[in-house]
Amino acid sequence: MAAAPLYCVCRQPYDVSRFMIECDICKDWFHGSCVQVEEHHAVDIDVYHCPNCDVVHGPSLMKRRNNWHRHDYTEPDDGSKPVQAGTSVFIKELQNRTFASGEEILMRMNGEQVTPRYLERHSFNYPIVVTEMEGLGLKLPAPTFSVKDVEQYVGGDKVIDVIDVARQADSKMKLSEFIKYFTKSHRPKVLNLISLEFSDTKMSELVEVPDVAQKMSWVENYWPDDSFFPKPFVQKYCLMGVRDSYTDFHIDFGGTSVWYHVLWGEKIFYLIKPTPANLALYEAWSSSPNQSEVFFGDKVDKCYKCVVPQGTTLLIPTGWIHAVLTSQDCMAFGGNFLHNLNIGMQLRCYEMERRLKTPDLFKFPYFEAICWYVAKNLLEMLKELREDNCPPPTYLVEGVKALISALKTWLKREVTEPTSEVPDNIRPNHLIKELTKEIRYVEVTFGSNGCPATRSTLERLCQARRARRAARRLREQQRQAPKLPSNLDILEQHTREVLKRLEVGPLEEDQAFCAKVHGKLNKVSTASAAAAAESLEDNHLRLMLVNGRIIRWEFTTLLSTLQCCCVVHLIYQGSVVICSCSWKKKSGHKYRNNHIVFSICRDRPTSPSTEEAIQGMLSMAGLLCPSKDAAQHQCRLQGDKSPMDSQGNSSSEAWDNQGLPSPLSRSHATSPETEYQYCDPSMSPPLHPSKRHAPNPPPISNQATKGKRPKKGMATAKQRLGKILKLNRHSRVFV
Structure with missing residues (x-):
């Protein structure tokens, strides 16, 4: 394989990104930076001599100027050719022309008045001049900011496009070279810099675009972060032009x-x-061959002149044709943005650019792609408005109609000109169909043009949007916020905490755990709950409920006796459920009507294991039955020797009828010799007739089931506990 040819004094291969000039003597090519020839100077050289040939043949020969009104200043000045735009003669004639005053069309406003809401109400069809920046949201460097500061923040090696105003042609050069030119007192040429986009530089931190441009921008609002196409950066430009710089008529x-x-x-x-x-x-005019020889302002009815002095901000709406003259050395900041208010005009300008075959360098980056993204978002907006029965404003209806027409045209063009700016995550035909449906619904319901953008309509629209956003934020906060534990969650959490304490060693009071739960749930209290809590011992888990919800809990332990007791006070539709648990107390469990009173107790073993601790807790769910002696002893301690009161009712029923917790549920000391025996519930010893289970006991009534059979997915405490700890009947250990 042959080696690549080498050029220039640096003997490097050809690089398309670097400007090169050919020597007319030796026919070798040289980098402009290696031989100190800038690109905009090369057009002034008639015969170029490289450094080697310069020694023999002398310096390069420059072109001779013959006129001051043509782009090619070597043309003879015979007076037959008209003046071309940008030349020194043209600038003088332009300054002497008379124009209609810009005050006829300009809207002078304060910064705080220029808001998206104002433009939606009154439209954005005329230029706006802002002299008081307060409230505009625009952040800029101090007026002492110089071109050398730009070089420091952006970097002198950045390659930029500059315009040779006299020739109305662009060329490339380094920013440092342009800064040297700008700071010289003698400037043989007029160079203008209008395309320095600095969003990716350190200078971006010094500038914030106006709020109205930020909030209305399609790129900022609709461009997805995961887009296949690179995000367009067109909102931050630095414009530096010397006196007499001129940009001919154009549409951005x-x-x-x-x-x-x-x-x-x-x-x-x-x-x-x-x-x-x-x-x-x-x-x-743009497509004519003599465009530079015709001043476009003379072809229209009115051309308005607007002077923008230092410290003034100008906002130009969509599609306005404008030319710019720099009357004195100037530094300005600016930016471009697409928005919803003039969608039809934006699409018309884009199609005009296509017909004029505008180079991609001077077109909005990925314009068609962002239109697809916008169409997807506008479809969601129209659906939300339809759900709220709120008619969309006229500008939005007309914009969506124009967008549908453009999208259809682009899809047809894809067959013959596959440019493929359709995002991968969008179904184009389906999107167009859905948009068409929404527009048809608007036309049928509210008329052909939707609803006029009246103040009341826009206020309703804004209120609906704010309500949706508030609801969306609330849902997000609820998803992110820690979920408050339910009744069963709290019981499980307490059980796990007790088992953990038993497994790791002596019980110790966990102040952090208590404070955390106590702070979340200690909000409401009732007299009945407070009265019940006052009667409990200090080493209890105290739960206070209202309407079936735990509103407060407390958990304490007695370090001296190594006891752990829990008393659960639950209320379901007026039914009282009381559970007491102590490692030094033993009791049985019993059902009374639709009330449950069960107490699970066990001696704390000398060296507790997880299995033994779990068995003691599982009896709460009725999965373990106490021995006969334990049951009789519990009945004796609870005063069940005389179960009938004076009216013939059991003492527990009398308490239940009053809606109060039965005293049978209170914890009492038991003999430490009493032991538990594992047994199947079907093999349990016969109980007293008043204590036996009903053949088919009705389902326990609670707030969730309202007396009916629990629905699928709504587990009882026993079922939930059974899922966590499954019974191993062979090894007598729960795992």
Whole structure:
């Protein structure tokens, strides 16, 4: 394989990204940076001599100037050719022209008045001038910020595009070279820099775009973070131009709206309305071969002159045709943004660019892709408005209609010109169909043009949007916020905590655990719950409930006796459920009507294991039965020797009828010799007739089931506990 040819004095291969010039003597090519020839100077050289040939043949020969009104200044000045835009003669004639005053079309406002809501109400069809920046949301460096500061923040090696104003042609050079040119007192040429986008540099931190541009921007609102296409950066430009810099009439790419702020210096704008007639004239003028020889302001009815001094901000709406003259050295900041208010005009400008075959460098990056993203989001917006029975404003209906037409055209064009700017996560035909449905619904329900953008309509629209956003934020906060434990969650949490204490060693009071739960649930108290809690011992788990919900709990232990007791006071539809548990107390369990009173107790073993601790806790669910002696002893301690009161009712029923907790549920000391025996419930010893279970006991009534059979997924305490700890009948150990 042959080696690549080498060029220049540096003997490097050809690099397409670097400017090179050919020597007319030796025919070798040289990098402009190696031989100190800048690209914009190369057009002035008639015969170039490289450094080697310069020694023999002398210096390079420069072109001779023959005129001051043509882009090619070597043409003879015979007076037959008209003046071309940008030349020194053209600038003088332009300054002597008379124009309609910009005050006829300009809207002068304070910064705090320029808001998206104001523009939605009153439209954005005329330029806005802001002299009081307060409230505009625009952040800029101090007026003392210089071009050298730009070089420091951006970097002198950054390659930029500059415009040679006299030739209306662009060339590339390093930013450091442009700064040297700008700071010289003698400037043989007029160079203008208008395309320095600095969003990816350190200078971006010094500038914040106006709030209205930020909030309305399609790129900021609709461009997804996971897009296959790179995100367009068009909102932060630094414009540095010397005196007599001129940019001929144009429409900003994609019909974008523009914001300009003059940091220091002065600019003069020549503005033309984007009427259908003016747009047609502009397209014909742009495609004509003698475009630079015809001043477009003379072809329209009115061209308005607007002077923008230092410290003034100008906002230009979609589609406005404008030219710019720098009357004195100037630094300005600006940016472009697409929005919902003038979708139709934006699409028309884009199609005009396509017909004029505008190079991609001067077009909005991925304009079609962002239109697909916008269509997807507007579809969701229309659906939300339909759900709220709120008609969309007229500008949105007309914009969506224009967008549907453009999307259909682009899909048809994909067959012959596959540019494929359709995002992968979008179904184009389905999206167009759904948008068409929504527009048809609006036309049938609210008329052909939707609803006029009246103040009341927009206020309802804003209120609906705010309500949806508030509901969305609330749902997100609820998902992110820690979920409050349910009754069964608290019991399980307490059980796990007890087992953990038994497994690791002596019981110790966990102040952090108690404080955490106590702080969440200690909000409401009732007299009945407080009265019940006062009668409990200090080493209890105290739960206070109202309407079936635990509103307060407390958990303490007695370190001296190594006891752990829990008393659960539950209320379900007026039914009382009381559970007492102590490692030094033993009792049985019993059912009374639809009330449950069960107490699980066991001696704390000398060296407790997890299995033994679990068995003691599982008796709460009725999975273990106490021995006969233990049951009789519990009945004796609870005063069950005389179960009938004076009316013939059991003492427990009398308490239940009063809606109070039965005294049978209180914990009492038991003999430490009493032991538990594992047994199947079907093999339990016969109980007293008043204590036996009913043949088919009715389901326990609670707040969730309302007396009916529990629905699927609504487990009882026993079922939930059974899921956690499954019975191993062979090994007599729960795992």
